[in-house]
Amino acid sequence: MQDFTAFWDKELRTPTLQGLSFTVRPGELLAVVGPVGAGKSSLLSAVLGELPPSQGQVSVHGRIAYVSQQPWVFSGTVRSNILFGKKYEKERYEKVIKVCALEEDLQFLENGDLTVVGDRGITLSEGQKVRVSLARAVYQDADIYLLDDPLSTVDAGVSRHLFKQCICQVLHEKITILVTHQWQYLKDASQILLLEKGEMVHKGTYAELLKSGVDFASLLKKENEETEPSPVPESPTMRTQTSSKSSVQSEQSSTALLKDAAAEDQDTENIQDTLSEERRLEGKVGFKTYKNYFRAGAHWSVIIFLILVSIAAQVAYILQDWWILNWANEQDTLNIMALGKGNKTEKLDLNWYLGIFSGLTVTSLLLGVTRSLLALYILVNSSQNLHNKMLKSILRAPVLFFDRNPAGRILNRFSKDIGQMDDSLPSSFQKFIQTFLQVIETSRDVKRLESSTQSPVFSHLVSSLQGLWTIRAYKAEQRFQELFDSHQDLHSEAWFLLLSITRWFTLRLDIIYFIFVSLVDFGSLLLAQTLNVGQVGLILSYALNILVFPWCIRLSVEVENMMISVERVIEYTELEQEAPWELKFRPPPDWPNNGMIALSNVNFKYSSDGPLVLKDLTTDIKPGEKVGIVGRTGAGKSSFIAALFRLSEPEGRVWIDKILTTEIGLHDLRKKMSIIPQDPIVFTGTMRINLDPFKKHTDEELWNVLEEVQLKEIIEELPDKMDTELVESGSNLSVGQKQLVCLARAILRKNQILIIDEATAHVDPSTDELIQRKIREKFAQCTVLTIAHRLSTIIDSDRIMVLDSGRLEEYDEPYVLLQNRDSLFYKMVQQLGKAKAATLTETAKQ
Structure with a gap:
């Protein structure tokens, strides 16, 4: 990439990317880091050719494999999503499944890798969809790998496995550009590119950036960990750290590649868009x-x-x-x-x-x-x-x-x-x-x-x-x-x-x-x-x-x-309906004023004929308590939240402030709990409507909350400021920015119960720290449930809930759990490395 400048919207005063220059050669890993909205995903879009340059040029030599920030899977089997038109080779396929940490997940699926994942991969968790997307990329055996933050939505152990086994070993001979907020892995990168507001602040090796004196060094001290011996022996063909400059010009894939793709289409393992057959009546119209x-x-x-x-x-x-x-x-x-x-x-x-x-x-x-x-x-x-x-x-x-x-x-x-x-x-x-x-x-x-x-x-x-x-x-x-x-x-x-x-x-x-x-x-x-x-x-x-x-x-x-x-x-x-939105019994207007949550023998499944995703769950959450919920991907963390919101009717009993949730209407229940979801929801409309859809707040309150979540400057730069139209799914915002919009919306609601479902997965650690600080300030008297893969996010919680295969395995104060060397939580912390584990233990002790 040479002197590259580009705009997503020509009407904006500042370019999306400005003056970027770098070169990546085979065998090199380029890590791209920076705060929310810095242009990291836009950089990958430019390499893909989706972001046309207004100045400069991009040269790409070889086939590209791409893993998007919000993983995309189509309505087919897990296998067809991974093969993506390639021929099925058992040995190679099983190796890909192993390095992408999918072996255990496939065992839990009803039909293994032949399970149909449904529209938008709805039957998979976010972490599973990310790993299926990564497996698809690895199986393609491409020359260039563009990975847009695939490590943020998986737990620490899986994240380490994917980085060491997949990125550093299987892809060691490839060109890899990794966008990440997991800064503990930057030591293994050949080059590091630090972006801020679309500009390249610094470029170089890990050691060079530490010596550069920028804020990067202090940020790294917070997230860094002591280098651990890799569970996999170092190979002489592992990536070497090099620093180089670039020159670059876009090249389309050759006709030969297209012919190869066409030939592969003839195989029985071709792309198959598998949909359940639509119900069709028979006989005359009654x-x-x-x-x-x-x-x-x-x-x-x-x-x-x-x-x-x-x-x-x-x-x-x-x-x-x-x-x-x-x-x-x-x-x-x-x-x-x-x-x-x-x-x-x-x-x-x-x-x-x-x-x-x-x-x-x-x-x-x-x-x-x-x-x-x-x-x-x-x-x-x-x-x-x-x-x-x-x-x-x-x-x-x-x-x-x-x-x-x-x-x-x-x-x-x-x-x-x-x-x-x-x-x-x-x-x-x-x-x-x-x-x-x-x-x-x-x-x-x-x-x-x-x-x-x-x-x-x-x-x-x-x-x-x-x-x-x-x-x-x-x-x-x-x-x-x-x-x-x-x-x-x-x-x-x-x-x-x-x-x-x-x-x-x-x-x-x-x-x-x-x-x-x-x-x-x-x-x-x-x-x-x-x-x-x-x-x-x-x-x-x-x-x-x-x-x-x-x-x-x-x-x-x-x-x-x-x-x-x-x-x-x-x-x-005449579809089956949810429970009534309102019932004759209405909770008091100030309910819940304490935020106490209690569950007794709760079993939960998404369909009457589906498997149990929560099993015999009994627990209580005290008023105003801050609870961290952790567990391996697919352990039932998001299902726990679904049971609270009654997205499907749970078996057992759930009380909130001594009121049984099944005895009140769904509107009365759901509007009293705020959630910042794993997939941030942004509506088509203005930023003002997204923040305050019912027009209950003044402009001053809206600007204040935008400032608190560090979005004020970004919104002020837009042509119509808060009246700027957000396109479908908010695609003119980064995923991290959309998560901040959801946080701002939750702060404005001021509910007594706040649920955070991986809300900071796609933001950098410094922004994550700011968000957690704001949550502690704004929701100090509220009950807060936080699902997170970053253990540093929840280590200061009052109690930690550890789920595994839908069961509550551990529930206690973080420091108490860390004293038990046999606990699952202790093992999860130790996987981060000695230095990081010591830091987290010290934080939990305080």
Whole structure:
């Protein structure tokens, strides 16, 4: 990289990256460090080619493997996520599983590495998703590895294992750029790049940076640890520390690489986007569906009125034909009488006959317009109400529903199905509302198939957009395009089959109509002597009107098919719901004023048929107590929080300030606890709305809280300051900045119970220390539960809760646990090294 400067947004006054120059050669490890928002992830984006330069150049020679800060996995098996299109080689695969510390995790999964991870990898913990992403990168055997802070979301032991076994050994011959906040590993880096506000503050080896006199040295003293002998013997081919300068120019992967990728696609272990099959009803659309559809649009009295108006309109239309028949017969009778007597034909009273006919025509017209407007009102209103009912039902659905149904499946109901109900169904319904609804079984089932095959198209598209940078980094665009094409082809096949059936049905109706009209015409000729003129005219008129009948039958089939959309929407309006948001019993307004939490024999699982993730948990948390929750990745730490929030109903009892949580509504429970989640949630909208969505705070309070979490300067540099729009998922903020936004939001809420779920995983140690200090100041009288992999974050807690495989193994004061050499907590601390362990022990003693 040579004199590189780039902007994510040209409107911003300061560039994202400015004047960066460095070179990394094979066998070197470049560690990139710096505070939150320094531009570390943007640096990797520049190497990937996702951040275009406004000045300077980047040169990349070789294939890239990329591990994003927020790990991306697609809806397939663990194995297909790791292989990512490569051929399955057992020995190599098992080695990758071992160095990425996935062996134990795979043993706990129901089907091992053939377990389907679900949409967005929902069945895996954050640490497991990171290691699957890292395993994918290692298995690719690329030339360049870009690792965006993969060590922050795993516990200390796993972090050390990944660094020593994976990064320092398996990747020792590769070019590796590691963004990290785990500064204890910087001694092993060939070069260290220190960034601040997008600029390179310093570059050099560990020793050079210690001598440079920058703040870096003091920061390292806090986090550093004594070098421990590696459990794996040093190899002469381990990385060597070198310092070098750069020159660099971007190169696309060669055609040969693309050919290799295409060849690998032929293997049976190709990328497989595995989704659970969408539920599809069978048989005819039931009367209940029609009833619910019309009932959603209007009251029964309005629907009955519509039926009466429709009947009246049809009667008026038929009376017109009858009146013309009567008129013609009367005139024919007069003509015959005049012909027999040889007199002049007597004329009928035209005003009388014409007046009655005009009256019937106007009546028919008015009734027809009334029928159409009333039907349109009912059908459009029905579509709107069902949409709102479905949205409300989905918002009330338990978390398990979103685990089992990918986003594309839900989007399909809100887009394709609601679109048909809004556009096609009302007009088609009006056109055949007076025609008997025929049941055409084949086309109906094909329509159900067509609707369900569109969901995987949406799901694959959403998943691919979420992991777009990863897909591009691995040059897997062709493979994912082919996968998308296969989903689209399946949908197109069902769509074409539906069209073919409809057209064939129309052709058969036209043939029947032709035969029928021919028989009527010849029959009229044969019966000419027994029929009068009016009767023949009426017969021929209705025979021609039969032309509308095949069209109406075709419309009835289309409506029956479109009612499948109504059926699918109604299915989502009847989803299993969470417990009521509010119950008759409401806790006092100041509840909980102490913050005491007690659990008794709590078992917890995310689904009725799923495994227990918390087992027989009994514990208590005193008012105002600060509790640290630790354990290996997947031990049940986040599930403990899910049980408190009743994301799924736990077995056993949970009390908060002596009130049983199952006896109050979910809103009353959840709004009284603040959480800073593992995956920071930022909404599309302004920074002001994100901090204060209910507009309860003044601008001064908002700016003060931004200053407390060190975001004030960053927000002030934005064009519209606090009114700057944050894009979808807050992607114009770094992950660390989004975690700080969530912290600011929690400080403003001022709840008595605060839950922190790995909230400082993606911030540097100095910012982590600041956050912990602010939490101690702002929540001094509150109960605080902190889940963290950085033991320094929770070592000063009042008590430590150690979870393992869903069970509470240890729960005591940190210093007491450290005195027991057999305790799990003691072993976790010792894995950090002697110096760090001594520091933590001293902190716990205080």
